[in-house]
Amino acid sequence: xxxxxxxxxxxxxxxxxxxxxxxxxxxxxxxxxxxxxxxxxxxxxxxxxxxxxxxxxxxxxxxxxxxxxxxxxxxxxxxxxxxxxxxxxxxxxxxxxxxxxxxxxxxxxxxxxxxxxx
Numbered sequence: 001x002x003x004x005x006x007x008x009x010x011x012x013x014x015x016x017x018x019x020x021x022x023x024x025x026x027x028x029x030x031x032x033x034x035x036x037x038x039x040x041x042x043x044x045x046x047x048x049x050x051x052x053x054x055x056x057x058x059x060x061x062x063x064x065x066x067x068x069x070x071x072x073x074x075x076x077x078x079x080x081x082x083x084x085x086x087x088x089x090x091x092x093x094x095x096x097x098x099x100x101x102x103x104x105x106x107x108x109x110x111x112x113x114x115x116x117x118x
Contacts, residue, residue, distance in 0.1 A: 033066035083113035
């Protein structure tokens, strides 16, 4: 189960952008990397080409690059400080098409710092 997901507020805890906070844009679980808004900005040199409308694009673009998931921590919704992520089981009732109900166990992410649900 993923501890950091798309849309989570995170803070960088190591590297050149240490201390910056941003929102997770994309998660790459197979590479253990996340793309965070406004963090790890790099310059990309692009060739001049023609788009469908005839406009020429090219030059030096600045965009975010992925950062390793171990270098970011989730931001606690209460204290606005970085926190570790924990899980707790929560029972939920579900219903079948014939009308009967049954219980399932769901994992709910919690902030270790405050104990609040994320």
